[in-house]
Amino acid sequence: MKRRLGWMLIVLLFVSAGAAVGQEAEEAAAPETFAAPVVIVSVGQSAGAQQARVLAIRAGLDYVFEQRPEFSILEGSQTLILVMGASSKGLGAAGVDIDGEIAWAIDMVARARELEMKVIAMHIEGGARRGSTSDQIIHAIAPLADYIVVKGATPGVEWVESEEADANADGLFSTIAAENEIGITYIAKTLDGVEVLMDLFEIEPTE
Amino acid sequence: MARRQTRLPVVFLLMLASLAVLGVADEPLSHDIRPGYGVTDVRWLSDYFQPLRDTAGDTPVYILEGEQSGGVFLLLGGTHANEIAGIMAATLVVERGVVMRGTVIVIPHANNSAAKQNSGTYNANTPQWFELTTARGEVRRFHYGDRRTQPEDQQPDPDTFVHFPSGIEFAGDEARNLNRNHPGKPDGTLTQQISYALFQLAESENVDIVVDMHESSLTSSLAYTLVCHPRALVVGAFAILDLELGGISLKQEESRQEYYGLSHREFGDRTDALAFLIESPNPGQEGGEQAPDVINDPRAPLSTRVHLQLTTVQAILSNHGLLEGSGDSIALSFPFDLEELVGADLGAYLR
Numbered sequence: 001m002k003r004r005l006g007w008m009l010i011v012l013l014f015v016s017a018g019a020a021v022g023q024e025a026e027e028a029a030a031p032e033t034f035a036a037p038v039v040i041v042s043v044g045q046s047a048g049a050q051q052a053r054v055l056a057i058r059a060g061l062d063y064v065f066e067q068r069p070e071f072s073i074l075e076g077s078q079t080l081i082l083v084m085g086a087s088s089k090g091l092g093a094a095g096v097d098i099d100g101e102i103a104w105a106i107d108m109v110a111r112a113r114e115l116e117m118k119v120i121a122m123h124i125e126g127g128a129r130r131g132s133t134s135d136q137i138i139h140a141i142a143p144l145a146d147y148i149v150v151k152g153a154t155p156g157v158e159w160v161e162s163e164e165a166d167a168n169a170d171g172l173f174s175t176i177a178a179e180n181e182i183g184i185t186y187i188a189k190t191l192d193g194v195e196v197l198m199d200l201f202e203i204e205p206t207e
Numbered sequence: 208m209a210r211r212q213t214r215l216p217v218v219f220l221l222m223l224a225s226l227a228v229l230g231v232a233d234e235p236l237s238h239d240i241r242p243g244y245g246v247t248d249v250r251w252l253s254d255y256f257q258p259l260r261d262t263a264g265d266t267p268v269y270i271l272e273g274e275q276s277g278g279v280f281l282l283l284g285g286t287h288a289n290e291i292a293g294i295m296a297a298t299l300v301v302e303r304g305v306v307m308r309g310t311v312i313v314i315p316h317a318n319n320s321a322a323k324q325n326s327g328t329y330n331a332n333t334p335q336w337f338e339l340t341t342a343r344g345e346v347r348r349f350h351y352g353d354r355r356t357q358p359e360d361q362q363p364d365p366d367t368f369v370h371f372p373s374g375i376e377f378a379g380d381e382a383r384n385l386n387r388n389h390p391g392k393p394d395g396t397l398t399q400q401i402s403y404a405l406f407q408l409a410e411s412e413n414v415d416i417v418v419d420m421h422e423s424s425l426t427s428s429l430a431y432t433l434v435c436h437p438r439a440l441v442v443g444a445f446a447i448l449d450l451e452l453g454g455i456s457l458k459q460e461e462s463r464q465e466y467y468g469l470s471h472r473e474f475g476d477r478t479d480a481l482a483f484l485i486e487s488p489n490p491g492q493e494g495g496e497q498a499p500d501v502i503n504d505p506r507a508p509l510s511t512r513v514h515l516q517l518t519t520v521q522a523i524l525s526n527h528g529l530l531e532g533s534g535d536s537i538a539l540s541f542p543f544d545l546e547e548l549v550g551a552d553l554g555a556y557l558r
Contacts (some may be wrong), residue, residue, distance in 0.1 A: 046459075048443040051447065051448060054448055087460065125458065165456050189452070
């Protein structure tokens with residue numbers, strides 16, 4: 001009986017050790033990494049791109065920023081970050097030509113691919129920046145990216161921030177990421193994007 | 208003849224009475240604002256544009272000058288006099304604010320004519336007055352005003368209001384909306400003259416930052432928004448991320464070219480200042496509310512709305528200082544932690 005128990009313990013140890021190794025392997029499968037220099041642009045002309053610029057500054061990223069640049073800005077850069085979000089119409093804005101904006105962004109991504117650049121799609125203004133126009137942009141642009149960063153709830157994890165801060169309440173970003181096999185990071189606060197950028201671009205924190 | 212003699216004094220008295228009434232109507236409205244130790248000078252808006260004197264559009268301008276030199280900040284409340292969080296935030300700065308560096312110029316009632324009476328623009332059940340009780344138990348009364356200049360001070364409304372100088376057309380009653388009249392016009396309507404005076408002030412005082420404090424309905428997409436002139440977007444983005452860390456989630460909107468007449472567009476375009484507009488949610492602007500409680504509604508108590516306005520102002524000022532350098536920085540403080548305001552009895556923080 002004692003010998004049997006001993007074997008069971010050994011087996012259990014092996015199983016749990018194997019599981020631990022497997023978990024480590026999963027954790028070790030770090031998210032895709034990206035290289036600088038980076039070009040940050042807006043798709044939808046919301047102020048989210050300015051906030052992404054602040055995240056880049058705080059992360060110490062080598063970047064250039066322009067709301068809606070010429071494609072030539074891409075030359076010499078390694079990564080394109082597209083910040084998605086349509087400017088609110090609540091302010092009485094005439095609004096942007098959304099079809100033109102999306103077409104421009106798709107062409108921008110195509111040019112980036114020609115230059116062998118990687119592409120990150122960010123949506124960092126939360127649920128307040130969802131809505132039909134923003135969603136058109138998300139549906140068109142997010143699937144083209146190599147990686148998605150979204151301010152919203154991780155599926156299956158309780159969201160503790162305010163409801164309007166959750167851009168993934170309906171699972172749109174999770175679905176796009178799953179269907180297109182794109183890596184995704186969920187953040188609870190916009191400022192968490194600093195750490196995400198540091199991880200993605202392997203930036204060491206400075207003193 | 209004898210009959211005419213008896214009538215003359217009566218007519219004369221009636222004329223005098225009418226003049227007296229007219230005189231009162233032309234005087235700027237007074238408010239219960241009690242300047243604190245931080246106020247170093249009190250002026251009138253008409254000091255920057257003399258024709259405004261003795262009109263309903265004149266309004267007090269409070270100056271809080273710090274001991275150390277720095278930038279100049281213009282804080283506007285009461286552009287829309289029914290948006291009371293901005294008025295009370297400005298009042299709190301005048302009564303309790305202290306400036307260590309730079310200069311803060313506060314106008315709690317930017318459109319003082321609008322403050323005279325509430326016509327219930329969004330909700331007919333909103334009050335004419337609201338009351339706050341100080342820590343000593345004194346009840347203080349404040350006007351709950353209107354969105355626009357009073358019709359008696361500027362009439363008639365045109366069929367279509369044509370903004371000067373853009374030529375953009377608005378509905379006729381927007382001729383009395385200060386936040387459609389910037390940058391104003393010296394020989395224009397009262398509302399245009401108020402705006403013109405504000406721009407004269409901004410220019411002559413070399414204002415670096417303008418913040419215009421507004422409110423929207425609870426359900427409006429504008430609630431919890433910081434509108435930034437394009438030149439102010441980076442400072443605004445830094446401010447918004449700081450606020451988020453403190454648990455305040457604001458949307459950031461860029462002031463677009465087509466926002467003619469609005470403060471965040473015109474101050475940014477026509478002066479050197481970085482221009483911002485803050486929107487907090489006011490239950491009194493919710494059309495369907497039968498008995499809107501503009502002070503204690505748990506969804507948006509006045510003290511919490513004032514906290515939102517002032518915390519946003521502080522985030523703008525601190526990040527402006529960080530980005531522009533200490534030479535232009537502005538340091539405003541209060542003898543209490545602004546966080547205390549959340550859900551508190553606002554009157555307890557007034558003088």
